[in-house]
Ligand SMILES: [Zn+2]
């Protein structure tokens with residue numbers, strides 16, 4: 001399997017752990033959602049129960065267009081997962097924010113399909129996004145009549161102050177990604193505030209161009225340049 005197309009079917013949809021296709025467990029009711037363990041299945045049920053639908057698999061199968069979009073989105077997210085985590089963290093500006101920033105805010109990106117994508121990593125184009133409070137995101141969903149009970153429950157799900165929530169809006173799909181910071185976020189909160197601010201002010205252009213070109217490095221280069229302007233070049 002090429003790195004262009006990492007396998008996502010062995011990954012827990014609750015905690016992100018990749019346990020491999022052989023070990024992953026599937027929700028017995030809808031057979032659409034995958035878990036690494038009984039613990040993750042139980043933890044996820046509070047929100048999953050609102051959407052767990054034994055007929056959804058069949059209806060997806062009978063609607064090839066929406067099924068194709070769903071699959072393309074899953075692959076795309078999997079290819080960009082590490083970068084999405086970085087961008088979310090940079091955008092959150094943890095060194096200059098209250099300690100509960102990750103509990104009160106979410107990182108939202110808006111993407112759309114592009115015509116004739118040159119690769120799976122370029123299947124979508126980003127046209128907007130940013131950090132906002134969960135309350136303001138829900139208000140936005142209400143305006144467009146997309147604030148279903150399930151979606152609101154997912155947005156409001158609390159996983160503490162060291163777990164970040166990424167929300168991806170893609171046409172009529174909404175995806176929720178969660179990830180926990182390795183050291184509980186201490187290194188990010190203690191980062192040089194000027195550096196944290198520079199990253200928060202510059203992530204978006206880097207992200208849009210990386211997604212456009214399919215090159216994750218594009219974003220890194222852009223951000224390094226922004227950081228050097230603030231804190232000076234790294235010591236040799
Ligand atoms: Zn898990």
Ligand SMILES: [Zn+2]
Pocket residue numbers: 027028029030031032033048052053
């Ligand atoms: Zn289910």
